[in-house]
Amino acid sequence: MSSGASVNALQRLVEQLKLEAGVERIKVSQAAAELQQYCMQNACKDALLVGVPAGSNPFREPRSCALF
């Protein structure tokens, strides 16, 4: 009984591994180049990377202090 159950589990595992092995892959050099390209293309919009003009980042604005 228990060996039957583990055979089933192993068969499912083999099927899953076959599925994963069948995935189409590209080369790391190409994948890395495209990741880099995405970074470069969007760098100017990235406020945490390049900063934004003073006053346009709501968190950097000084908050007014009201004293009663």
Add this chain to the structure above:
Amino acid sequence: MFQTTSSETSFQEISTAQLLFNVCRNLHQVAERVEALGQFVMKTRRTLKGHGNKVLCMDWCKDKRRIVSSSQDGKVIVWDSFTTNKEHAVTMPCTWVMACAYAPSGCAIACGGLDNKCSVYPLTFDKNENMAAKKKSVAMHTNYLSACSFTNSDMQILTASGDGTCALWDVESGQLLQSFHGHGADVLCLDLAPSETGNTFVSGGCDKKAMVWDMRSGQCVQAFETHESDINSVRYYPSGDAFASGSDDATCRLYDLRADREVAIYSKESIIFGASSVDFSLSGRLLFAGYNDYTINVWDVLKGSRVSILFGHENRVSTLRVSPDGTAFCSGSWDHTLRVWA
């Protein structure tokens, strides 16, 4: 290493060696010629105080201003991060509310933890209405809820659980739409692919595996097992072609989905505590990672170097998210506070 036999054979051996030398093993090699980043000035701009115990999770509202956070003491709070005012608060019937999420519309929040459920609370500004009265139980797991996220609409929620599964639920009916089996242990985190890239999500677990799932079929389409300990956090790269992970093995890693392998590792000998949560800046150039040694490390994703280390929290950083427009990021900690950095 090379035996000198006939001159022809040695030439072949040397050429092969040269070829191998040029094989690209990771992102950092490809990005060698990229200009290094300068100094960063990132400071705490807001401190959100009000939780009575460890902050476990937080999420931004799409309005880039409101934040929902959940805590070990059972409280879930919605904040206006500009003013630091608390707009809503609800006490859950359980402690350790490990997961919370803001609905895309901004009109509801979801949360859960040791109650093994994910519940949705509509947000109302009517002071006479008790938020807890309108609570809707959506997800039921057989162990703790570790993560939850709305999909593209308020209508569906994706959950991850200590029972080793993830699940997709219909909010209105509470019906289970799809379940995702494959992790060999607790699932600790999940992230949905950016909407342009289709119906997949990635999950990470105590089995050291990160798994990518097809939401429609329930099938695992890719799995990655290079971490040496629990994966606490996973987050997609903004283009959707890769994702980062943070682990108890003190490293963060980047996996490319089309190359189907790990392409970068972010680690230092001096960093020995686990990374609890990770997120990318808008362009994907920076990776912010919160650690159990109370710090936040900022990594240059392309070059693999650390560009900044942020101090401020007085206990473990447990959760970290960049705001929807990338102008700031928020961290939550076991020191009971949340900090907004910019």
